[in-house]
Structures are given as C-alpha cells and as structure tokens.
Amino acid sequence: MTKVISFQIPKSKREFVRYQEDRGRHFYDKLHQHPQLQLTVILEGKGQFLSGDYVGRFQAGDVFFLGENAPHVFRSDLEYFGGEEGFKSAGNTIFFDFDALGKALGELEELQTLRRFKNFSGLCFQVFGDSKNSILELFKAFSKSSKLIQFQLAIQLLSILEESGQDLVSLNRPLVLRGLSERDGKRIDQVIQFLLENRFRQIKLDEVAAEAHLSKEAFCRFFKLRTRTTFTRYVLQLRINEAQKLLKETDLGISEIAYTVGFENLSYFNRAFKGIVGNSPRAFRK
Incomplete structure (x- = not known):
C-alpha cells in the first residue's frame, strides 16, 4: 500500500497561498495530512469524506475547510474506480501556509484575527449558507488571477470563514493527538x-x-x-x-x-x- 500520510503540498517556501485543480476519475484515496490549511470546493463526483471520528458524504457543490494537520480523505464511491465511462471527479482547492507569513502573523495588528485559525488544528468543517455562496464566487476568479490578486482573494476567503458563524459547521471532534506520526x-x-x-x-x-x-x-x-x-x-x-x-x-x-x-x-x-x-x-x- 502506498505510504502517504505526511503530505507536503508542492510550493515555494515563501508562498502563502497555493491553488490546485484536481481532475480525474476519482480523488486521491489515501488518508493523509499536511501542515497547510485547506479550503476545497467539490465540482463533480461524490463519495465519502472521512476525518477523525467523522464519516460523511461529499457531492458537487460542497465546500469543506480543514485545519492544519487534519487527517482526511475524499474517497470517491466504488463506481469511480471502475472502467465504466461517465464517472468524473473534479475539485478546486486553496492551501494556506501560515508559516510563510513568518513573524508577521504574530506582530502585525492587521493579521491578528488570522491567529484564530491556529486553533483549528486537526479539525474539519463544512461551509453552508451565504458564506458558501461567497466562497464559490471568489473561487471563480482565482485561477485567472495574478499572484497578488490571489493573495488578496485568499485574505478575503479567510475573512469570510472568520465571520461565517453558524455557516461553518464542525464535523469532527478534536483529536487527542494533534496530527499523526x-x-x-x-x-x-x-x-x-x-x-x-x-x-x-x-x-x-x-x-x-x-x-x-x-x-x-x-x-x-x-x-x-x-x-x-x-x-x-x-x-x-x-x-x-x-x-x-x-x-x-x-x-x-x-x-x-x-x-x-x-x-x-x-x-x-x-x-x-x-x-x-x-x-x-x-x-x-x-
């Protein structure tokens, strides 16, 4: 079995935000974790979303937010692994690397609210309501934007999540151990x-x-x-x-x-x- 658990997102060490498009018959099907926060929009496909004690389903239109080192897997349904035509999976993801901000995260007053996301380590959430709709709209502009605009959009996305209130629904309980060896x-x-x-x-x-x-x-x-x-x-x-x-x-x-x-x-x-x-x-x- 492939051993991928401590998963590193390909990126520059000085890159705060990374945009990724996943296209194929099925999503990556191994439990994994990474130190970056993750915001994922499911565009096509369906299956099981597993994280900690949470066992649920995902489908097109869903939006998920994961804290640092949250072990998880979007496991497509069995039919997506067969040879029958017509089964496709697609999703767009933005990864946020707070370590890339360095001392600024702790020293700049404008970034103080972002420190709250450090408390989300090991947790996963699903986003609903107006917050979800706002996130979907910003995602549409992401792929065609310059690096500077992507940075601005990333801050806007985090601001939406920070102010989402009841739209941000926690799915799993905090792990006793933060992350897995x-x-x-x-x-x-x-x-x-x-x-x-x-x-x-x-x-x-x-x-x-x-x-x-x-x-x-x-x-x-x-x-x-x-x-x-x-x-x-x-x-x-x-x-x-x-x-x-x-x-x-x-x-x-x-x-x-x-x-x-x-x-x-x-x-x-x-x-x-x-x-x-x-x-x-x-x-x-x-």
Whole structure:
C-alpha cells in the first residue's frame, strides 16, 4: 500500500497561498495530512469524506475547510474506480501556509484575527449558507488571477470563514493527538482501507487488529486514541453512510438496503440509522 500520510503540498517556501485543480476519475484515496490549511470546493463526483471520528458524504457543490494537520480523505464511491465511462471527479482547492507569513502573523495588528485559525488544528468543517455562496464566487476568479490578486482573494476567503458563524459547521471532534506520526498514519490508513473494503460483512476484532499488527487490546486503544471513536462505532457509521447513498440513489426497499450494507436485523438498522442521522430511513428518503 502506498505510504502517504505526511503530505507536503508542492510550493515555494515563501508562498502563502497555493491553488490546485484536481481532475480525474476519482480523488486521491489515501488518508493523509499536511501542515497547510485547506479550503476545497467539490465540482463533480461524490463519495465519502472521512476525518477523525467523522464519516460523511461529499457531492458537487460542497465546500469543506480543514485545519492544519487534519487527517482526511475524499474517497470517491466504488463506481469511480471502475472502467465504466461517465464517472468524473473534479475539485478546486486553496492551501494556506501560515508559516510563510513568518513573524508577521504574530506582530502585525492587521493579521491578528488570522491567529484564530491556529486553533483549528486537526479539525474539519463544512461551509453552508451565504458564506458558501461567497466562497464559490471568489473561487471563480482565482485561477485567472495574478499572484497578488490571489493573495488578496485568499485574505478575503479567510475573512469570510472568520465571520461565517453558524455557516461553518464542525464535523469532527478534536483529536487527542494533534496530527499523526508517519508510522501511526500508515497503520490507521491500512485499517481504514480494510474497513472500507469489508464493511458490509461481519468484521471480527482480531481480524482488524491483525491488519494493524497489534493485539486486540492494543488495537482498541490505538484506534480510539486516533479517531475519537470505537472500532464498532466507526464500522456502523460506514454502513449507515452507504445506506444513505442507497436510499437517495436507488429504489431498493429499506429492508433490502439494511441487508446490503451488513445488517441482519431491520429493527436494529432503523435504530442505528436514526441514532446517527437523526431521523428514520423512511423519513430520510422523502
């Protein structure tokens, strides 16, 4: 498995802002982190967005903001990895490197409000409402702008985020450990890939512990410390996440969906779905 966890954005050491366009069948599918803040607009494609204890979905039009060293992956749905035509993924991202500002971040009064973003380390957010609309408009101008204008636009984007209030919705809980070491990053990536590939069948604790090369007891401590949730809860979230997709995109019956994503008991599926999503599968489908 490719080992990419401490991910470095290609850039000059003196470059505060970096603009990147991703185009292809699917997005980069390995859990990774980087010291730059990240603002991403999804233009095309859909799949699962994973960060810490958060398991959710992304689709065209979504806007996500990630703090420094937030382990994350935009994992396109399975059909984007096949050979069938018509599946494309596209997204635009702006990376902000506060270290490039040097002492100015701490000394210039005009930049004092930006220091707040240092508190977002390890966190991810989704942006909604007027803040999202304003961000989408500024992104349109970014690719055609000069470096100076891009710098100005970057400050405007951060100002929107700083003033976004309830439009900026936190998705995950702060990690106990800020960022992952390369060794732990590789290990948790292997575990998550294994869970994603096997989430619809019964996964025994000793199986997944073996993937991490740990005893069952050590694995449970390792997983919870680095994701802020239990192995059992995480698998449950993965299954419910897939059920949400099937409820929205297919005409399958609720009981068939429950069985498809790994539940043997419809009542338990309904309880688990409502506990995670907030309403019943039937209400979610409407």
